[in-house]
Amino acid sequence: MDDAGHLPVLLDEVLELLVPALHRQDSTDGKRVIIDCTVGCGGHARALLEASAGMAMLIGIDLDESALLKTKQRLAEFAKDVRLFQANFSEVRTVMDEAGVKLADVLLADLGVSSAQLQDASRGFSFQVDGPLDMRMSSSGPTAADIVNKLSQKELADLIYAYSQERFSREIAAAIIRARKAAPITRTTQLAEIVTRVIARKSPRRRWRIHPATRTFQALRIAVNKELENLSKLLEVLPSLLSVGGRAAIISFHSLEDRLVKRAFSSMVSRGTHRLLTRKPVRPSADEIRVNPRSRSARLRCVERIK
Ligand SMILES: C[S@@+](CC[C@H](N)C(=O)[O-])C[C@H]1O[C@@H](n2cnc3c(N)ncnc32)[C@H](O)[C@@H]1O
Numbered sequence: 001m002d003d004a005g006h007l008p009v010l011l012d013e014v015l016e017l018l019v020p021a022l023h024r025q026d027s028t029d030g031k032r033v034i035i036d037c038t039v040g041c042g043g044h045a046r047a048l049l050e051a052s053a054g055m056a057m058l059i060g061i062d063l064d065e066s067a068l069l070k071t072k073q074r075l076a077e078f079a080k081d082v083r084l085f086q087a088n089f090s091e092v093r094t095v096m097d098e099a100g101v102k103l104a105d106v107l108l109a110d111l112g113v114s115s116a117q118l119q120d121a122s123r124g125f126s127f128q129v130d131g132p133l134d135m136r137m138s139s140s141g142p143t144a145a146d147i148v149n150k151l152s153q154k155e156l157a158d159l160i161y162a163y164s165q166e167r168f169s170r171e172i173a174a175a176i177i178r179a180r181k182a183a184p185i186t187r188t189t190q191l192a193e194i195v196t197r198v199i200a201r202k203s204p205r206r207r208w209r210i211h212p213a214t215r216t217f218q219a220l221r222i223a224v225n226k227e228l229e230n231l232s233k234l235l236e237v238l239p240s241l242l243s244v245g246g247r248a249a250i251i252s253f254h255s256l257e258d259r260l261v262k263r264a265f266s267s268m269v270s271r272g273t274h275r276l277l278t279r280k281p282v283r284p285s286a287d288e289i290r291v292n293p294r295s296r297s298a299r300l301r302c303v304e305r306i307k
Contacts, residue, residue: 008043089234127192163219
């Protein structure tokens with residue numbers, strides 16, 4: 001694990017795909033531009049800056065203020081080439097305007113949560129440690145507790161199913177409604193226990209490949225942070241963000257995200273403006289999964305702008 005406590009996923013593969021766009025030989029005035037849409041703990045950002053050998057500047061975006069504070073220190077030696085923005089990557093064009101940058105040579109989005117966010121109990125992302133049922137990547141907007149305590153049974157069941165394909169979504173929603181009649185659900189472990197009890201009744205423990213609350217927590221996190229809407233907005237503007245020869249890579253962690261990326265990249269290719277650099281999504285090696293289990297569901301896709 002690196003000094004920021006977060007191992008960047010598929011790092012070698014990201015560098016192999018993106019770095020050639022930083023060292024291409026066409027004429028350019030000034031430095032190459034890297035946009036890290038999810039700079040997080042700065043692991044990918046640092047490696048990209050190192051690989052650029054002083055030839056690039058980096059715009060780092062993240063919703064999470066505490067991540068940005070740590071990353072500022074972590075990238076201190078590159079300070080003159082780094083600008084960090086607390087923003088949603090759905091607003092990447094506005095951030096670029098503010099930074100005075102028209103096009104990106106490299107764009108990366110490593111979606112989802114960081115290990116730092118997962119491990120910080122006070123953020124409420126984890127069913128394994130007790131904390132407030134929050135799950136927000138920024139500090140504004142409704143929390144997971146707001147959703148769990150306010151939605152109707154049908155709305156909850158539909159949300160859990162839509163964002164995780166949890167097959168016991170209806171039973172879980174019914175159990176949530178029963179529990180919240182007694183007292184509001186405000187803690188992560190409270191919700192994890194409610195879900196675990198439902199699944200324990202429905203399927204034998206020996207069949208559990210993952211913690212039974214994994215899918216419900218994923219669904220709530222996606223809803224709280226509007227993850228699919230934000231990704232769709234990024235993908236909508238992406239074709240116009242890259243310079244010719246510029247490359248974009250997106251790492252997704254579940255099939256709902258990957259499907260959006262796959263479709264958007266295919267339509268860019270069919271318009272003749274981009275080519276795919278990954279015919280199939282790149283997956284982590286068995287070695288990487290052993291060292292970093294968080295990487296197990298990662299899928300990386302990459303495109304290059306050709307005109
Ligand atoms: C998997 S981590 C990125 C880790 C980073 N690549 C590294 O090497 O340290 C994902 C980050 O994306 C941020 N994030 C998620 N959705 C976002 C959005 N819509 N806009 C900006 N940042 C977002 C999270 O706050 C988190 O810090």
